Amino acid sequence: MNSEKAFTIGGAHGEAIPQLGKMSNRHGMIAGATGTGKTVTLQVLAEGFSQLGVPVFAADIKGDLSGIAETGKPHPKIDERLAQIPLPHYSRQGFPVSFWDIYGETGLPVRTTISEMGPLLLANLLELNDTQEGVLYAAFRIADDQGMLMLDLKDLRAMLQWMGENAKSLSLDYGNISSQSIGAIQRRLLVMEEQGGDRFFGEPALELQDLMQVDFSGKGVINLLDATRLYAESPRLYSAFLLWILSELFEQLPEQGDAETPKLVFFFDEAHLLFENASKPLLEKLEQVVRLIRSKGVGVYFISQSPMDIPDDVLGQLGLKIQHALRAFTPKDRKAIKSVAENFRANPDLDTASVLTELGIGEALVSRLDAKGTPTVVERVLIAPPQSRIGPLTESERESRVERSPLKAKYAQAIDRHSAYEALKQKAEQIAAEEAKAAEVKPAATRSRSASSRGASSGGMDIVDSLAKSAARAMGSQLGRQIVRGLLGSLFGGRKR
């Protein structure tokens, strides 16, 4: 091989099958029935990227990817594989890993703020209908207009409650705000809170640069999100989270021309979730992001049991396709096999459809891009063995790594800053205090009460105004900008009402 940056995926008829660094932002897919080798293939790719100095992000749904941090154990089956694949640089080793966990139990906690997640993703996450979604958009716009910070769930809840109390005056500017819709959103928020969503929303929010590290030896750091519990308890939050990272990357990274390697490679396990749960506008945005993020140097790799789970629009963009064995039990299976086979560039030496059902574990049909960006004909490839351990770390191995992480000081502790909730609470207390005082000074209590209730309905915006000012003062201008920026607000929130 020449000096081009590349790593070996596996071997076919005694030759190494390379994945080129410069083609790695052209996205990819790993598919196959259960137990056919998808996770180990992911592991081999992640190792390869890391060795090229490319940081990786991957969700670890079964917890069996964490072994990538440890040196692999010798095994006769691995030697057997090694004998068939030219791998001159194979060397058993562990890779640098940052462990993340939304619940903060098995990794550093990952958080984002409500404003950064934005209304479109949040509406999808909460499964809101159109009317409710309209109210949620209004909440974001009001917060935006008033410079109120929505960081965590209690900010959003306080905002919604306040909107309910001032629905009449707000409706003039922001459209109908019905109490039923507000009630429905509040109930959804409660459910999400019970699933642990309250821990996900807040600060310190994850900074992308912390996912894009290279260690002292030049290896890209592999970021593993422990998604075991998240995936089991809240698959929607899981997909919303990954979509959020993707769109953050899209928004924040500058365009880059053709590069030797991507800036980051992103593995999307259980990708079917992403597509089957997404609303239509979200799906459209997702397809658009996948199309455009390539030029920012990000490669996205989908892992799924069947390529049929991936929309055609996305499927058509994939440069690397690694297809493990498929089962042919039902007529539906057989139909899928036929269509999968037809999607590969035919190889005259291979009967793609029949090979698809014959492939052994850790063996796959592979199509990739050559140095000119042309899809290769499909090849039957024995996937390389990983250099790191197959299977999970022990609890203590993992713990000690989380403990030693240089990012621990930054993320381990949650902070609760003065934001919408605190601001609204403060204001409510202030009003109550003023009312009590007024009642003391003027015994004509009826008059005072009617004045204040009038204030609440017609003077609603004054209250928000003064809140905004005090909030802005308390937080400094930098944060004011953050909410306006509302990353997903601009990317995924373009829908104006």
Ligand SMILES: Nc1ncnc2c1ncn2[C@@H]1O[C@H](COP(=O)(O)OP(=O)(O)OP(=O)(O)O)[C@@H](O)[C@H]1O
């Ligand atoms: N490239 C490989 N080299 C060596 N062993 C492999 C390779 N691929 C798969 N194996 C073996 O096959 C087992 C199953 O593979 P893997 O866990 O990757 O399957 P999977 O498709 O991810 O399964 P599931 O759908 O259940 O998640 C591994 O534990 C490993 O022992």
Ligand SMILES: [Mg+2]
């Ligand atoms: Mg797996």
